[in-house]
Amino acid sequence: MRDRRVLRVSFFNPPKSIIDPQAKQNNTYFIYKQIHRVVMEEYKANTDALIELNKRFSPSEGAVQQLREQLRVNPNHSIMELYSGRRVLVVINPHGGAICAMRIWEEVVKPFFVLINMQFTFQSTNYAGHAEDLGINFDAKTFDSVLFISGDGTINEFINGVLSREDARSILFRTTFGTIPAGSQNSFARGMGTNSVYTALYCLVKRKVRLYDGLCVENGNHLCRYAFAGCGWGIISDMVKDYERYRCLRRYRYWLLKGIHGFFCLRRHYCCYRYIPDENQIRFLCSHKYPACEECMEQAQNPSTVPELPRAELMAGLQEHFTLDSSSDSSPPTDIEKGAPQPLPSGDLIQLTSPVSQPAVKMDSLLERFSKCMWMEEEGFFHTIGVINSSPDSKWCHSCNGVMDVVVARKGGCCRDMTFALSYVVGQEYNNDLMSYIKAKALEIHSTTDEVVMLDGEVFPGPNPFRFVSVPSLLTVFGEY
Numbered sequence: 001m002r003d004r005r006v007l008r009v010s011f012f013n014p015p016k017s018i019i020d021p022q023a024k025q026n027n028t029y030f031i032y033k034q035i036h037r038v039v040m041e042e043y044k045a046n047t048d049a050l051i052e053l054n055k056r057f058s059p060s061e062g063a064v065q066q067l068r069e070q071l072r073v074n075p076n077h078s079i080m081e082l083y084s085g086r087r088v089l090v091v092i093n094p095h096g097g098a099i100c101a102m103r104i105w106e107e108v109v110k111p112f113f114v115l116i117n118m119q120f121t122f123q124s125t126n127y128a129g130h131a132e133d134l135g136i137n138f139d140a141k142t143f144d145s146v147l148f149i150s151g152d153g154t155i156n157e158f159i160n161g162v163l164s165r166e167d168a169r170s171i172l173f174r175t176t177f178g179t180i181p182a183g184s185q186n187s188f189a190r191g192m193g194t195n196s197v198y199t200a201l202y203c204l205v206k207r208k209v210r211l212y213d214g215l216c217v218e219n220g221n222h223l224c225r226y227a228f229a230g231c232g233w234g235i236i237s238d239m240v241k242d243y244e245r246y247r248c249l250r251r252y253r254y255w256l257l258k259g260i261h262g263f264f265c266l267r268r269h270y271c272c273y274r275y276i277p278d279e280n281q282i283r284f285l286c287s288h289k290y291p292a293c294e295e296c297m298e299q300a301q302n303p304s305t306v307p308e309l310p311r312a313e314l315m316a317g318l319q320e321h322f323t324l325d326s327s328s329d330s331s332p333p334t335d336i337e338k339g340a341p342q343p344l345p346s347g348d349l350i351q352l353t354s355p356v357s358q359p360a361v362k363m364d365s366l367l368e369r370f371s372k373c374m375w376m377e378e379e380g381f382f383h384t385i386g387v388i389n390s391s392p393d394s395k396w397c398h399s400c401n402g403v404m405d406v407v408v409a410r411k412g413g414c415c416r417d418m419t420f421a422l423s424y425v426v427g428q429e430y431n432n433d434l435m436s437y438i439k440a441k442a443l444e445i446h447s448t449t450d451e452v453v454m455l456d457g458e459v460f461p462g463p464n465p466f467r468f469v470s471v472p473s474l475l476t477v478f479g480e481y
Helices: 003-006 028-056 061-070 102-117 128-134 152-163 170-172 186-191 197-206 237-242 252-263 294-299 363-372 412-423
Strands: 087-092 119-124 145-150 176-182 208-218 224-227 230-234 270-277 336-338 376-388 402-411 435-447 451-454 458-461 466-478
Touching: 028 061, 028 102, 028 170, 028 208, 028 466, 087 102, 102 119, 102 145, 102 197, 102 466, 128 152, 145 152, 145 197, 145 412, 152 176, 152 186, 152 402, 170 237, 176 186, 176 197, 197 466, 208 230, 224 402, 230 237, 230 402, 237 252, 237 376, 237 451, 237 458, 363 435, 363 466
Parallel strands: 087 119, 087 145, 145 176, 176 466
Antiparallel strands: 119 336, 208 224, 208 466, 230 376, 230 451, 270 376, 270 435, 376 402, 402 435, 435 466, 451 458
16 A cells, blocks of 8 residues: 555645655665656756856955845755746737737647746737837746746847946846747747757756857947847848738748849849958758757857946837737737746837937947957849858858858859759859858948848848957857757
């Protein structure tokens, strides 16, 4: 009878009342203790690695100790009790991509969190720019991590909202970001190695983390934004202007717009660009779908000291807000599901913050480390210039190696362009002489025809020139490598 009673209880959390000397001799209890020891050792090792990685923000020893207390692992806890102290903010964009975010949450993520006793607060984006408001209002003392069930645009807005704050470094020091792909491109999830919802949940639960680079982008007015998937000029900037018009086509709009703007060449794009090449131009193949890349395994755990960063400028007020991932309702309703602490209320963007027009740190401070480097320059007509941090368009980009991959597609004559288009269709575009693939540390584009660039699927307005700098180890994320 005693044996059957032990076998019927929760395998991961046996009640204390039945753990007596006789129960401890049972094979089931022995197996539980072995699994408990292995799980706790791995979890503690991952937590220690997370703390060591976050020291790159150069905080004081007191701040490190506070983070250690916040993420404290009690070896006496059961496996189920392990997660009761975790606080996760779940941000969902229910209208992005294939409109599957809410289904993923209701059918997979929420039942899993309830099962393991993970404390969470659920928040859906209800209006344009809501994710940026949430980032501005984010309380890093309440939540230790943020999980996005969305596409790249929602993640970009939230983190730019965080980076517009004066205490941005403190938030990045305390907070780990994760994502479950539910958008059109899902480049951010691809770069993190969490293409599957189950992989993302595994990394979140195990606290398995890696580093993730960012791109700092500045226009001619010295306004800064950050990108994490990629940026583009030329045909790409023409496409992004039409994204909202063809939103009903979901992910297929990208292929349609590539065909319209690429095949018909509706506009000619002329610019002068210059860049600082990286010393290592070797292309290491990276399969983001099945993470097993030696380059990522080495770089994802090798942190670089994060420099002082320019504050991200909020786009509302510069132009009509460019992200319409959510419903068109202009009012900001709140849809919060209580699973743990509630976030601070979200309101009007102007009431939340008043960013200074002249940030203390500018792009020039990031470029100082390249003062002795030689710039390479080229001028002419181009189809597009892409800056890649993580994208399905490149099999050689790594989101943690501290450099950005620059793809240059030049414009040729009619026959050469047709040959180039055919090589693109069959996946051999990098063998064409009109295409260049460069690993660069910094890039500047000065155009006479375009006043916008694409930034993580959104419009970033000019004026020229646009400057791009890679920021190594900007984020700590839950991910595989």
